[in-house]
Amino acid sequence: MLTVIKARQCHRALLLDEVLVQVFQYLSRDTLTKAAVVCRAWNEPVLKILWEKVYLENFLKLFGGLRLENDYLRSDNACTEKNLDRLILYGSCIKSGYLYYRLHDTFLDELNTTIAQLSQPLFPLLHDLTIGFFGSIPQDSDGSHAFAGPVLQQSRPALHFKKATTAFCMQLPILSPFLEELVLSIDIVAELSTFTVAEMLARLPALRHVDIQAGASFYDTDTILSVLAGHRSLDSLQIRDMDLVPPHSALAHRGGFASLRQITSVRCPGIELFLKSLSPLSEPTYVRIANTDFSSRAIAEFFQVVGTFKRLESLGLEGYGVDLEVPLTGALGPLGLCSMLETLSIVLVPRIPMRDDDLGAVLSHLPRLINFRLGDSEREGREGRPDITLRALAIIVASCPMIQSIRIYLDASKNTSHTIEYHPTVLYRIDVQGSYIEDIEAVARFLARLPASNDLKLDYGIQPKQLSGTVAGGESALCPL
Structure with a gap:
């Protein structure tokens, strides 16, 4: 059964035309209505085939999944009047859209004129x-962008583009009054004024997800957040590069965001102040804070605020330039109030002080914890590794009966003795990382005691010569004895 047809930019258009015509002739109407068609240029021969030879109008109405994108790859391939007519004809069926940076100015002008009528x-x-x-x-499956080449470096009349883009955004509420998800990417953000963005957001009351990929560098933070704070349907917010520390933010949105459930923040100083200002009615279930510099005081305040989110299910914290004056587990205390937490990931640099008993005291209050991660070998290097002891690892297993996955740095040389009784567990995977583990046999004996641990991954930086239960070749895996 054909499920996906991809029509990519192709210089051998005639050959592609002939091949697809033959293919489409053998496809039933039922098969075509279940296919997903992605065309990256409106005026490619392939798209012409779809419209003229396979009843695309009926196809769109039944599937509603065609993603139309203006062809900006060839400067001599401007959006024609015929293509604009097609967009108007089939626009009522489109559910997902991308408008990219190098849209033709003529297209935007024509589209804005059409919208007004x-x-x-x-x-x-x-x-x-x-x-x-x-x-x-x-991206393509290999991670590369299909749109590549020197044509991307072509210049454009920036002032005219800004004017046309602003006009389009101001008319977006007319274009699609029921739009639920809106992503404003970096360079477009730079083209638009605070007033334009705020006015557009205010006139899209159905928004449920907003992602603004740049903030304080271009906008008045309070103005944007104040508009979003009043959206009763907004349940997911992603912000990047917004400075939330006074005087950059006066917290004019205090008490808003009553329906907010998912929060993602990247490089937003003062995010703990933003979280503290949320409406008491807001009950976040997902919080992810990334690439943020934290002081000890800010971290303590962050966890105090997070501790009030009784329905929190997933928490991710990634901070750099951290200066911790007290062990991290001392600040983690309020997390014990988040009894519904299922995923906890903490990556802080530099090195994280860790106390076994404090860690156990927190985790013992998280009975539903499934995934636990501390540190990240791929990013912060040795200085950020919170090397914890075998006893601490035993505490994690003993405290969290639902735990399935653990990713930590383990230093067996610190303390190899432990007398922790394990609860019945569904643990199936442990990432034990770090090249400084000295007592490999102690680690082996510990892991062998874990019940239902049949997919244990050991990464010591070197391959142990002899480890009972090790699978020969590749990474080590130890099954329970």
């Missing part, structure tokens, strides 16, 4: 929209 929304079913530059284009 419409008596009804152009994209009534549009669910999510990304406005950005080519860096936001989905």
Whole structure:
């Protein structure tokens, strides 16, 4: 059964045309309605085939999944009037859209003129929209961008583009009044004023997810957040590069975001102040804070605030330039109030002080914890590794009966004695990382005692010569004895 048809930019258009015509002739109407078609240029021969030879109008109405993108790869391939007519004809079926950085100015002008003449929304079913530059284009399976080459370096009249883009964003509420997901990518953000973004957001009351990929460098933070704070349906917010520390933010949104459930923050100093200002009605279930510099005081305040989120299920904290004056587990105390927490990931640099008993005191209050991660070997290097003892690892297993996955740095040379009684557990994977583990046999004996541990990954930096239960070749895996 054909499920996906990808029509990519191809210089051998005639050959591609002939091949696909033959393919489509043998596809039933039922098969086509279940296919997902991705065309990266509106005026490619392939798209012409789809429209003219396989009843694309019916296809779109049944599937509603065609993603249309303007062709900005060839400067001589401007969006024609015929293509704009097609967009108007089939726009009512489009559910997902991307408008990229190098849209033709002529296209934006024509589209804005068309919108002004419409008596009804152009994209009534549009669910999510990304406005950005080519860096936001989905990657191929090999991780590379399909849109590459010197053409991306072509210059454009910036002032005219800014004017056309602003006009489009101001008319977006008319285009798609029921839009639920909006992503404003970096370079587009730089093109738009605070007023434009705030006005656009205020006129999209159905928004449920907003991702602003740049903030304080271009916007008045309070203005943007104050508008979003009043959205009753907003349950997911992602912000990047917004300075939330006064005087950059006066917390004019205090008491807002009553429906917010998912929060992602990247490089936003003062995020703990933002969380503290949320409405008491807000009950976040997912919080991820990344690439943020923290002081000991800020970390303590962050965990105090997070401890009030009774329905929190997932917490990720990634901080750099951290200056911890007290052991981390002392600040972790309030997390014990988050009894519904299932995923806990903490990556802080530099080195994290760790006390076994304090760690156990916190984790013993998290009966539903499934995934636990401390540190990240791929990013922070040796100085950020919280090398914990075997006793601490035993405490984790004993304190969390639901634990399934653990990723930590283990230093067996610190303390190899432990007398912890294990609860019945569904633990199936442990990432034990670090090249400084001295007593490998102690680690082996410990892991062998873990019940139901049949997929244990050991990474010592070197391959142990002899380890009972080790699978020969590749990474070590130890099954229970």
